[in-house]
């Protein structure tokens with residue numbers, strides 16, 4: 001989360017970020033308190049209602065929107081943030097969400113998501129525990145990890161940090177990296193199951 005936050009204030013003039021899949025709204029609150037103008041999207045109306053109640057007075061705009069079809073122009077924001085939003089879905093849907101988030105970001109795409117221990121038995125234990133409250137897609141995400149999915153989206157992280165080693169990682173894809181946004185500007189079709 002630290003990386004996502006530190007991206008925002010360093011943006012030129014005013015920092016504007018888009019955040020996909022808001023859920024508990026914590027990331028949107030943190031970014032807004034640091035002075036970013038935050039646009040947050042979620043596909044579930046009840047989530048948006050709850051989020052609006054928590055964020056009164058902060059400059060956060062909410063939109064009911066699908067992360068796979070963002071209704072924003074290319075490069076509409078300085079930074080886009082996907083916080084625990086990539087693991088939940090089939091691989092093709094993950095690729096589309098990453099491409100869309102990259103498409104709307106001028107400077108960087110920040111992805112915070114699970115990153116499990118490499119070694120057994122710790123790996124099986126942590127994946128097993130997280131699986132209890134996640135969807136059926138989690139084991140597939142745990143097997144693949146994020147880098148191959150980023151690569152399929154035409155992206156590559158320039159930095160990876162581990163705020164909670166063995167549990168989650170923050171991948172930052174910078175726009176000035178050559179790999180940023182291959183296929184930038186392409187609006188993908190709806191994700192397919194794999």
Ligand SMILES: C[S@@+](CC[C@H](N)C(=O)[O-])C[C@H]1O[C@@H](n2cnc3c(N)ncnc32)[C@H](O)[C@@H]1O
Pocket residue numbers: 020021022023024025026027041042043044047065066067068082083084085088
């Ligand atoms: C696992 S939570 C996201 C976690 C949250 N970003 C955080 O950091 O705590 C899942 C959220 O994603 C939303 N969501 C699921 N599919 C989505 C989609 N295709 N587009 C936008 N939001 C979606 C759900 O409504 C829910 O609010």
